[in-house]
Amino acid sequence: MKDFLKLLRRFIPPYKKELFLNIFYNILSAVFGAFSFGLLIPALEILFGSKELVTTQVPWGFSLDSLLTNFNFYISKVIAQYGHERALVYIGIFIIIMVFLKVLFTYLSNYEMIEIRNGVVRDIRILIYRKILRLPLGYFSEERKGDIIARMTGDVAEVENSIMNSLDMMIKNPILIAISVGVMVYMSWSLTLFVFVMFPIAGYIIGRIGRSLKRESRIGQSKMGDILSLIEEDLSGLRVIKSFNAEESATKRFEAENQSYFFTMNRLMWRRFLAQPVSEFLGTAVIMIVMWYGGKLILNNESSLNAAAFIGYLAFFYNIINPAKAFSTALYSVEKGLASMERIDKILLAKSNISDKPDAIEITRFENQIVFENVSFAYNSAPVLNNVSLTIKKGQTIALVGQSGSGKTTMVDLLPRFWDVASGRITIDGIDIRDMKMKSLRHMIGNVNQEPILFNDTIFNNIAFGMENATMDEVVKAAKIANAHNFIIETEAGYQTKIGDRGDKLSGGQKQRISIARAVLNNPPILILDEATSALDTESEKLVQEALTNLMKNRTSLVIAHRLSTIKNADLICVLHKGEIVEQGTHDELLALKGRYTKLHKMQIF
Numbered sequence: 001m002k003d004f005l006k007l008l009r010r011f012i013p014p015y016k017k018e019l020f021l022n023i024f025y026n027i028l029s030a031v032f033g034a035f036s037f038g039l040l041i042p043a044l045e046i047l048f049g050s051k052e053l054v055t056t057q058v059p060w061g062f063s064l065d066s067l068l069t070n071f072n073f074y075i076s077k078v079i080a081q082y083g084h085e086r087a088l089v090y091i092g093i094f095i096i097i098m099v100f101l102k103v104l105f106t107y108l109s110n111y112e113m114i115e116i117r118n119g120v121v122r123d124i125r126i127l128i129y130r131k132i133l134r135l136p137l138g139y140f141s142e143e144r145k146g147d148i149i150a151r152m153t154g155d156v157a158e159v160e161n162s163i164m165n166s167l168d169m170m171i172k173n174p175i176l177i178a179i180s181v182g183v184m185v186y187m188s189w190s191l192t193l194f195v196f197v198m199f200p201i202a203g204y205i206i207g208r209i210g211r212s213l214k215r216e217s218r219i220g221q222s223k224m225g226d227i228l229s230l231i232e233e234d235l236s237g238l239r240v241i242k243s244f245n246a247e248e249s250a251t252k253r254f255e256a257e258n259q260s261y262f263f264t265m266n267r268l269m270w271r272r273f274l275a276q277p278v279s280e281f282l283g284t285a286v287i288m289i290v291m292w293y294g295g296k297l298i299l300n301n302e303s304s305l306n307a308a309a310f311i312g313y314l315a316f317f318y319n320i321i322n323p324a325k326a327f328s329t330a331l332y333s334v335e336k337g338l339a340s341m342e343r344i345d346k347i348l349l350a351k352s353n354i355s356d357k358p359d360a361i362e363i364t365r366f367e368n369q370i371v372f373e374n375v376s377f378a379y380n381s382a383p384v385l386n387n388v389s390l391t392i393k394k395g396q397t398i399a400l401v402g403q404s405g406s407g408k409t410t411m412v413d414l415l416p417r418f419w420d421v422a423s424g425r426i427t428i429d430g431i432d433i434r435d436m437k438m439k440s441l442r443h444m445i446g447n448v449n450q451e452p453i454l455f456n457d458t459i460f461n462n463i464a465f466g467m468e469n470a471t472m473d474e475v476v477k478a479a480k481i482a483n484a485h486n487f488i489i490e491t492e493a494g495y496q497t498k499i500g501d502r503g504d505k506l507s508g509g510q511k512q513r514i515s516i517a518r519a520v521l522n523n524p525p526i527l528i529l530d531e532a533t534s535a536l537d538t539e540s541e542k543l544v545q546e547a548l549t550n551l552m553k554n555r556t557s558l559v560i561a562h563r564l565s566t567i568k569n570a571d572l573i574c575v576l577h578k579g580e581i582v583e584q585g586t587h588d589e590l591l592a593l594k595g596r597y598t599k600l601h602k603m604q605i606f
Contacts (some may be wrong), residue, residue, distance in 0.1 A: 003338050004170070007163065011120045018112045019171075025109035026172045030179040032102040034316075110168060117164035124159060124344065128152050131347055136354040137418045138379075146229025147222070151347055154224050155340035162337025166330035173323035173330070180320045187313050191294050195286070195317065220268050222343070223261040230254055268336075290317060354420050360437045366444055366525040366556065367429050369393050370415070374424035377410060384410045386579040387424070392572075394525075397557045399567035401600065402576035408560045411576070412528045415558070416445045446524035448548070450531035452515035454503035459488055460495040462503070463517045474521060482517035482547040484510070509544055516547045527557040564601055573597065 012019055057073045078087040132148070140148075184192045234241060234250055241250050291314060298310055370392040377385040385407045392398050400408040413419055414426060417438055425432050433441055454462050463478060464470035475495065479485040487510055491497040503511045519527065529548060545566060561567045568587040575583035575590070575597045583595050590597035 003341075004163070004334050007338070007341060011123060012116070014123070015116045015119055018116050022109045022112040022116070022168075023171060023175070025105045025112065026175045027179075029102050029105035029109060029172075030176045032098050032105065033176070034179050034183060035098050109172065113168045113171075117160070117167060121156065121160045121164055125152070125156055128156070128344060128347055131350070134355075135347075135350060135352055137413075139350060139352075141379075144225065144229040146227070146232045147225030148347070149232070150225035150228045151343050154228075155343050158340035159337050159344065162333040163341070164337075166333045166337070169327060169330040170334070173327040176323040177320045177327070180316050180323075183316050184313060187316070188294075191290070191297070191313065194293055195290055220261065220264045223257070223264050225343075226257050227254075227261060230257055287314070287318065287321065290314070354417055354438075356437050357435060359435075361431070361435060362440045363428070363431070363436050363444065364440065366394060369429065370526070370556070371427045371430075372411075372424070373427065375411075375414065375421050375426060376423045377407075377414060377419065378422055384579050385414075388579070388581055389424075390574060390581065390584075392556060392558070394556050395554065396571040397552060397559060397567075397569075399559045399561055399570035399573045400576060401561060401564065401567070401573060401597065406576040407579040408576055409530060412530060412558050412560060415526075415528065416442045416447070443522075444524055445526045445528060446519035446522050446551075448512070448515055448519050448527070448529050448551075452503065452508075452511040454499060454506075454511055454514060456498065456501045458493075458496045458498055459491070459514060462499065462514055463495075463521055465518055467521055470521060475517075478517045478521035479514075481520045481550045482513045483543045483550075484513040484517050484547070487513075512544050513547050516544070516551055520551055525555060527552060527555045529557060529559045529561075531560055531562065564597075564604055575600075 058069045075087055075091070078090055128151070132152075181192065184195070230253065234254070241247060294310055294313065372388055372390040375385055375388045376383070388407075388411065390398070400411060402408055410419070414421055415433070417433060420434065425434070427433065428436070428441075428444075455465070460472070460475055463475045467474075472495070476485060479488055479495075488495060488497075497505075499505050499511075499514075503514070506514070529552075559567055559570065564587075567573060570587070572584060573587060573590055574581045575595075577596060583590055583593060583597050585593070591601060
């Protein structure tokens with residue numbers, strides 16, 4: 001319950017008005033429900049002659065005695081003037097009005113709850129999505145994508161179904177119980193005290209089952225994350241699975257995870273469906289015990305209640321059983337939903353070690369140079385860069401070459417602060433990039449990657465991605481510079497053609513030229529090209545290389561390349577080996593050294 005209240009404190013404040021109205025309407029609904037039933041008992045006693053007519057009216061006041069006496073007075077008056085039959089009609093009309101008001105306020109309370117329930121779920125989804133976009137890349141190297149998707153979909157849906165759907169019951173039922181118990185205390189405080197000795201025992205049993213439900217639910221949602229991870233991996237690697245005839249082994253792996261999820265959910269559902277029968281059995285048992293105890297007191301003349309009042313007392317007691325059962329069922333659901341909320345919080349409460357300083361500055365221009373000063377970096381404890389220093393003048397093209405794992409990609413990823421340096425610093429025009437606002441820093445840097453990252457949208461929207469007010473003329477101009485315009489206008493809808501998931505309707509060269517057009521439109525002064533042509537055929541490479549040449553004009557460029565022919569005209573070539581720059585110079589200067597670069601060059605020529 002403590003976790004549930006903590007959840008409400010986090011997400012309910014924007015909906016204080018709706019929550020207040022919901023509680024207010026629930027109180028009115030409960031009051032009118034109690035009136036419709038509570039005032040019926042003395043009225044019927046008078047009607048059928050088991051109680052004398054009330055001939056004296058008392059002053060109206062905020063007490064139950066005043067209300068009951070005056071109500072009985074008016075019923076007695078109707079009986080005296082018009083007879084019992086007319087009085088019965090009036091009682092019926094009164095009950096209809098009370099029930100109408102009860103259901104009206106019940107509807108109004110639910111009306112207010114809809115906005116709270118759907119609003120909180122919407123807010124949680126937005127928070128998760130924003131947090132995911134703000135988290136550093138290192139977080140996602142530690143987490144499975146399928147599990148993150150499971151938290152954004154399955155766990156959020158579980159919070160909606162379990163917690164938000166139970167929220168109304170968690171508010172409404174305690175109000176119903178409180179008002180009914182108030183009437184019971186008024187009728188017989190001693191008998192009510194006995195009732196409350198019984199309830200903690202039932203509450204303890206229900207609580208034990210609820211805690212085990214939460215534990216199993218947490219395991220079940222984690223298993224669903226494993227299944228989604230497997231599906232995502234297998235869909236991405238479907239070509240490999242088919243090529244190696246691995247359908248059977250992939251199926252066995254999936255079936256093992258699915259079977260494990262099956263057993264976990266069986267245990268979860270077995271406990272979940274205990275809610276109704278356990279609460280119903282315990283409720284019936286408590287009613288029988290109260291009936292035995294109260295009946296014994298009345299039969300022995302040891303109670304202030306008469307037989308009719310005791311029947312009314314039992315009716316009020318029974319009136320709290322259904323809300324109590326619903327409340328216990330809601331507790332089960334809440335425990336299950338809180339397990340999902342814990343998994344969501346692993347994302348929401350994850351700490352980002354890459355963020356803007358409070359006094360970070362906005363930069364708008366790049367004037368002189370980029371400097372790597374004794375930069376070192378390690379993934380967890382594995383060193384990747386070791387004491388790297390490099391100065392890049394404005395307008396220069398710097399190429400990074402070396403074997404896989406030498407630290408090339410890590411080095412360029414440090415510049416837009418996808419990662420932060422472990423030691424040393426990187427400066428732009430003498431300012432440490434950690435002192436700059438990340439948004440303005442990244443706005444100055446354009447990226448063209450080895451695998452073009454496109455979205456299932458139109459060509460226009462992919463080129464204009466991140467540019468809010470891009471015009472068609474600007475997009476077309478960028479596409480022409482990227483050698484993309486000609487193939488775009490040949491597609492079925494031109495710039496409005498949808499390119500499919502990850503751009504799968506396009507060839508590799510076409511996808512790369514669209515990503516280059518996107519960089520052109522962004523017009524960054526600093527450019528990072530990470531193996532931009534390594535996955536292309538010769539003809540596509542020629543077109544993409546021309547586009548890159550157009551893109552690199554008047555820009556400062558960092559180029560990662562395995563094909564040395566693409567960077568032989570670079571102003572400076574840096575050869576990385578085991579996280580260090582071991583050679584640097586122009587193409588001709590490095591060949592003259594007859595070192596590692598010469599070795600790489602000879603291997604490619606061969």
